[in-house]
Amino acid sequence: MKFFVNVRYNTCQPVPLEVDRIATILTLKEKIGTRYQLPVDEIRVIFQGRELSDNATFEQCDLGNHSCVHAVRHSPSVQLRQRPLDIPKSQGLNSIREVITDTPPPGGQYLYYKPPGGWYLHIQPPKGLYRVRFHVYCRSVCHNVQPGKLRVRCSKCKQGTLTVSQGPTEWGDVMVPGRIHGECQSEGCDGTVAEFYFKCAVHPSLEDDSAPVLDLVRTNSLEVPCAACTDTVSLVLVFPCSAGHALCLDCFRTYCITKLNSRAFTQLPDVGYSLECPAGCVNSHIRNPHHFRILGDEQYTRYQRLATEEYVLQNGGVLCPSPGCGAGLLPEGEDNRVVCEKQGGFGCGFEFCRYCHETYHEGDCRTSLLAAISADSGDDYRLDPENALRAQWEKQSKLTIVQTTKACPKCNAPTEKSGGCMHMKCALCCFQWCWICCKEWTRDCQADHWFG
Known part of the structure; x- marks a missing residue:
């Protein structure tokens, strides 16, 4: 098997040099000198932040096939501006150990x-x-x-x-x-x-x-069982909680996808869209969002989209309700008229109400919506029975939503209550509010009408 080391001299592109796997750095310097017409005693080879000694082997320097090293030229009488400390291999750049x-x-x-x-x-x-x-x-x-x-x-x-x-x-x-x-x-x-x-x-x-x-992903050399499936696998993700709860990567994917489906991630100011330890430990949110790449490209793209939507909603923005659009908008002022402007390939031009997310109107949202539903008789579809039937179904659906739901006080998402107490939690923005007051849930709500 051929063994190559990629050498970069000055700002030139790396050049692969074939060497014997058991050779020393001095052998590599000789090949560099031949390639660039340099005296061997003036060549310095730098890798992983340290100068490599002439008698060191590639294995001792952690040099693998196609590893890239840098060559610099210095006169033998001139020392490097700062010679690195003699760092033992156990304390080199690749020496960090994590224990579970x-x-x-x-x-x-x-x-x-x-x-x-x-x-x-x-x-x-x-x-x-x-x-x-x-x-x-x-x-x-x-x-x-x-x-x-x-x-x-x-x-x-x-x-x-x-x-x-x-x-x-x-x-x-x-x-x-x-x-x-x-x-x-x-x-x-x-x-x-x-x-x-x-x-x-x-x-x-x-x-x-x-x-x-x-x-947070570590080799499970201590054979710690997964906290979910109890299997012992080679790789685990260890949450940053004091207990160090660990999940195998398959269970971690399942945990994340389940939370994505219910929009149960948490948007934190200094972290972003993240998850905490499944055991509910304090200060256990994943702070490096790259861990969610474990979900795969499709689910990670979905994670990014939901994270963006959550950021927009938490900062007082709205999402365009036009089918197929969903652009995030941050309207200024208190005006209920919002226009999804077309800019840079985004936006659809739809004009809608900031509060009920229906076509823009003046006056009370509920009154306007009931009037719009009553006016929509489906006569426009009289020449097509199938479309007429679909229009009637849509009309009845809108009427049912108006009659059986209340809007979340924060994001205006229609929310239906089927039993239980008056303490509501919006599935879209996670805002906690009172079904009676239609305001943020407080101790007064709990004392006065928790159960109605």
């Missing part, structure tokens, strides 16, 4: 080390057991959850020539910009801030290719 419980796996052991910032614990798996450290959702090729690899580049020039002063030791170092610093070795760049990103580890990828990391 406090029990080590059979045959494994606890290992402690002290990076800058305090003690850190990871579990050393049994010998011969491969532990995937990161998981990503591959959008470009696999369209599925895959093992991932962590990469670093200069936040200024976007090149992988930045040598970091220390490796990350927790998720915050990777996810929060500006925590890790170093020195960019690219000529003319004075960048000092490290920018981390992830790539799919299953297939060769371009240098600029990236995949969203799924920090």
Whole structure:
């Protein structure tokens, strides 16, 4: 099997160089020197934020087939602007370990080390057991959850020539910009801030290719059973609650789709459209929306649409009621006249009432709607019996909705009550209101007419 390393020199496009899998970095430097006519002793090879030593093998440097490294030229008498610390492999960029419980796996052991910032614990798996450290959702090729690899580049020039002063030791170092610093070795760049990103580890990828990391998806090396189906599977999603409840990915998909069908997601200002732990734990909402890509492309597109609709409704907007449109609108002022204007390929031009979502009218919504229903006799369809029958059914449906429902005080969605107390919760916008007062539910409502 051929083994290639993609080498990027300066700002040129990466060039694949064929090498022996058991060769050293010095061998790679010799090939780079031949390719670019450079003295070998002036070549520096940078990968994952550190300079690679001449006698290191590809395996020791975590270099896989088609991995991309950066080559920079420095005179032997000139040191790199900041030589990276000698970071042990256990503390390198791909060393972050996440544990689900406090029990080590059979045959494994606890290992402690002290990076800058305090003690850190990871579990050393049994010998011969491969532990995937990161998981990503591959959008470009696999369209599925895959093992991932962590990469670093200069936040200024976007090149992988930045040598970091220390490796990350927790998720915050990777996810929060500006925590890790170093020195960019690219000529003319004075960048000092490290920018981390992830790539799919299953297939060769371009240098600029990236995949969203799924920090809650973990390898189930401790064989924790799924909280829903109780099966023990290789991958689980661990919710960020204190109990660390875990679901297998199949149960997570089912949980999300069920909540989408009932519009039971929660729109949070600093998080977005999200779900909490199915056990109802506090502070357990998923903060990284990329986890919902696990649902698949079709359901994730649906998730994005419902999230947008929820955002519009929570900010005082309305959705165009015209069939096939549904555009989100944010009308200004208190005027009940709303026009779905055609702009940039969106909008249908429909003019409707802001409160009852029917064709625009003046006066009380209920009175106008009853008048419109009474005036619609279906005579326009007298030449087509089938259409005439459909018109009569639509007329009776509208009349039934007016007579048996009340509008949600927040989004005006028709709501029907069939038994139970007067405490209502809108299925569309989740607003809690009183059936008697038609206002937001309060303790006074509970005391005066909870049951009518």
